[in-house]
Amino acid sequence: MGGLGILGTMEMARNAMQTARQGAEIAGNNLANASNPIYARQRVKIASAVAIPTDKGPQGSGAEVARIEQVRDYAIDKQLVEEKSVTAFLEAKQRGLQMAESSLGQTLDRQSINAGDAYSTFGVSEGLTDLFNSFQSLSATPTSTAERQTALYxxxxxxxxxxxxxxxxxDLRESLNKEIKVDIVNANANLEQLAHLASSIGNTELVEGAANEVRDVMQFTLENLSQYVNLTTTTNEDGKMSVFIAGEEFITDNVLTDIMKVVTNADGYHSAASAGNGTALNLSSGKIAGAIAARDGATVNMRxxxxxxAAELITQVNTLHNTGYDLSGNNDNTLNFFxxxxxxxxxxxxxxxxxxxKLQMSAAADEVGDNTVARSLANLNQSDYNNLNAMGFTEHYGNTVSSFGQELSLVNVQLNDQRMVQNMLQKQRDSVQGVSIDEEVANLVIFQRAFQASARLITTMNTLMGDVINMQR
Incomplete structure (x- = not known):
């Protein structure tokens, strides 16, 4: 014999109604967060209730909600943390290089190989060309005041x-330097929040069960932190998290044990180090590393x-100018042009x-119309100089901007590829943990029908109970 009986069946139906109600509530919560970018959809994990023994064997006693769980792919989450750090590095570096490009007052054409063609507005290349052309014009009429004024202009x-x-x-280096200092402060704020959230999750789940919403915020904070620095995380058997930045441990078992500090070198430029032991952090990704790369790399090289x-131009022009004579036949060998x-x-x-x-264009005091110095000045651009890596003025400048343009072009390509990788991962994660409105509406209908059926079962059992009672009359 045995079995649930009428009252037991009514209790089973009541539990089923509660399960269906809770399932509908979770579906409703998912729908409410459909546009929340950090939300991972949740679902009720329904398990069979404890079976009861009967003379025919164990008999099921319905179902109940075992837990509410997140639908989350932790492998994708971890990879996104890494990829977002790389993306932030490239974006910061690209921004720094683009600002350096703007400092030239021109727009580089990375496809150009000719310095004179590499710009859309007046720049150093055009300035060099105009200067040597004006020396050439002056050599044709060395006594012309107008030509002299043009050369000076x-x-x-x-x-x-x-x-x-x-x-x-x-100014750009100073601006990037200030940003680095601010970014270190912001990274520390994310680090502190991350430790607080991890501790909160540990305390909550120890007593109340899964802290799903807090885990959403923690993952969001972790990804925010990764945009400043390169980091790794580990989780022990108790579920406690440790966070390492550039190999240095900053959170140990959910507890904040270190923060970053700003260190400044003799030239006044900032970098990051551990506040605990003073170890310099070798940041390889994140916006701090990107800003440092832009500040200390191509920008410094270009400057x-x-x-x-400029120094070689000053030396070469002054050396020739000091050998000449002005229109009055005077030679002032200390009268520098620049x-x-x-x-x-x-x-x-x-x-x-x-x-x-007083421009000294003649090679002889008694030859006012001589153009020897003027011609020599005009020909300076045809020579190569050891200080310019065996290149002429225009060629050296062209090589400088070409190298810079290639680096900027490479960063642009790398960033485009990196964004594609990150977007693909984001889509994969969205397909796993994102809310599908159609799916949630379908779940609502399923839970609605389950609730109605359970209510119908209670009604049926109530009728049977009435019949049993009436049998005694």
Missing amino acids: NAQKLSDKFRSVDRRLE SSLNTL TGTGAADISVNSTLKDDPR
Whole structure:
């Protein structure tokens, strides 16, 4: 004999109604979060209730909700953390290089191999061409005041461009330097929040069960942190998490044990280190590493190359100019054409700008119309110089911007490829944990029907109970 009996069956139906109701509630919660980008859909895990023994064998006693679980692929989550860090690195580096490109006041054409064709507006390349062309024109009429003024004007215009580019590149480095400091502070904020969330999850799940919503926020925070630094995570047997940044441990078993600090070198440039032991962090991805790469890489190389170019131009032009004679037959071998020592301070001698007649274009005191120095100045661009890696002025500048353009082009290609990888992973994750409105509506109908059927079972059992009671009358 045995079995559930009428009352037991009614209790089983009541439990079934509760299970269906809870399933409908979870489906409703999923629908409410359909547009929430950090939400992982949930589902009720329904398990059979404990069977009861009968003389015919164990008899089922219905079903109950065992737990509410997230639908999440942890392997994809982990990979997305890594890929987002790489994407953030490339985006930060690209942004820095694009700002350096803007510092030139021009737009690079990465397909061009000719420095003169690599720009859409006036730049150093055009300035060099204009300067040497004006020396060439001056050699045709060396006594012309107008030609002398033109040469001085073009020289000053080129000098202004050198100084402008140098200042902008230095300002860019300072701007990136400030961003690095801010990013380290923001990364620490994410690190602290991550430890708090991990601890909260541990405490909640120890007593109340799965903390699904908090896990959503923790994964979101972890991905945010990865956009600043390269990190790895481990989980022990108790489910407690440890976080490592560039190989250094910052969270140990859900407890924040270290933070990053800003360290500044002798030149005033920032980087990240462990606040606990002072170890410098060798960041390989994330926006902090990207900003450092842009600040200390191509930007520095371009500025150094431009400074070398300006310094060599100053030396070569001044050396020739100091050997010549002005229109009055005077030679001042200390009257430099350019003042300054490099790109930061190059300018045209104010004495010459005030009186173009003092330009020393003749090779002899008694030959006012001689053009020897002017021709030599015009031919400077045809020579190669050891300080410019055995290249001429225009060629050296073209090589500088070509190298920079290639690096920017490479970063653009890498970033496009990286975004494709990240988007593919994001779509894979969305297909696993994203909310499907059609699926949730279908689940609602299923749970609705289950609830109705369970209610019908209670009604049936109630009728049977009435029949049994009436039998006694």
